[in-house]
Amino acid sequence: MAxxxxxxDIRELLHPQLLRERVALVTGAGSGxxxxxxVDLAKLGASVVLSGRRSEPLEKTAAMVREAGSRxxxxxxxxxxxxxxxxxxxxxxxEFGRIDVLVNNAGGQFIAPAEEISPxxxxxxxxxxxDGSWTxxxxxxxxxxxxxxxxxxxxxxxxxxxxxxxxxxATSARAALENLAAGLSLEWSRFGIRTICVAPGTIVTEGxxxxxxxxxxxGWAQAVPLGRLGEPxxxxxxxxxxxxxxxxxxxxxxxxxxxxxxxxGTGRPVPALETTTEKDTDQ
Numbered sequence: 001m002a003x004x005x006x007x008x009d010i011r012e013l014l015h016p017q018l019l020r021e022r023v024a025l026v027t028g029a030g031s032g033x034x035x036x037x038x039v040d041l042a043k044l045g046a047s048v049v050l051s052g053r054r055s056e057p058l059e060k061t062a063a064m065v066r067e068a069g070s071r072x073x074x075x076x077x078x079x080x081x082x083x084x085x086x087x088x089x090x091x092x093x094x095e096f097g098r099i100d101v102l103v104n105n106a107g108g109q110f111i112a113p114a115e116e117i118s119p120x121x122x123x124x125x126x127x128x129x130x131d132g133s134w135t136x137x138x139x140x141x142x143x144x145x146x147x148x149x150x151x152x153x154x155x156x157x158x159x160x161x162x163x164x165x166x167x168x169x170a171t172s173a174r175a176a177l178e179n180l181a182a183g184l185s186l187e188w189s190r191f192g193i194r195t196i197c198v199a200p201g202t203i204v205t206e207g208x209x210x211x212x213x214x215x216x217x218x219g220w221a222q223a224v225p226l227g228r229l230g231e232p233x234x235x236x237x238x239x240x241x242x243x244x245x246x247x248x249x250x251x252x253x254x255x256x257x258x259x260x261x262x263x264x265g266t267g268r269p270v271p272a273l274e275t276t277t278e279k280d281t282d283q
Contacts, residue, residue: 058074100150
């Protein structure tokens with residue numbers, strides 16, 4: 001698997017005051033993509049509201065945001081709970097006066113064959129990724145972005161976009177977010193609000209390193225035309241650019257950040273056909 005060249009600090013790529021006086025709210029900000037996005041936005045001058053279910057990892061992200069020279073506000077929130085979302089959005093606006101950038105990064109999934117996904121497991125994934133993101137989005141829009149006639153909202157999807165084996169519950173939820181970004185652009189562009197879906201490929205986060213082997217990661221990298229898995233900075237840099245005035249004409253679309261995986265396909269052999277069932281075997 002090819003190793004990525006270290007990316008320069010985001011402040012070497014984009015002006016360090018590009019997002020000065022902007023306020024960003026990032027859900028799922030305690031680790032992985034959420035943390036990387038929050039820190040890059042901070043390095044470009046944005047104040048950042050950090051949301052997630054656990055305080056400890058959020059405080060670590062907050063320390064990184066402050067080290068970058070920006071203000072951080074930690075509000076532990078379970079976005080599945082409407083009352084907690086209300087408290088989070090109201091608290092962010094009380095502290096900073098507005099929310100200019102919303103990154104709906106929170107989500108969760110597990111790997112399971114489609115035939116083994118229970119109704120409870122299906123609902124759990126969709127309740128967080130779709131219902132929770134919508135609750136946050138609607139409140140941020142109605143309380144800040146629509147009155148201010150400006151803002152940009154991000155949703156996080158998956159690549160490859162055609163589906164991932166063992167993840168039909170999660171990929172269908174993320175496909176809903178793609179459609180939500182497109183639909184909202186048709187309604188909310190009149191308020192000066194942009195809505196964008198970002199679809200990362202396989203990104204080497206802490207969770208990926210802890211839960212999967214080097215062999216797993218090497219196998220996935222074989223499906224990437226650029227020859228490597230993604231780094232959190234690959235995604236956070238794109239979000240930072242699109243959140244800035246440089247991205248002002250981008251809305252209602254999905255931006256794929258996957259090294260070419262979606263264009264290539266899964267790059268793996270199809271599963272062998274099963275020609276018998278247990279009932280046939282028993283006879």
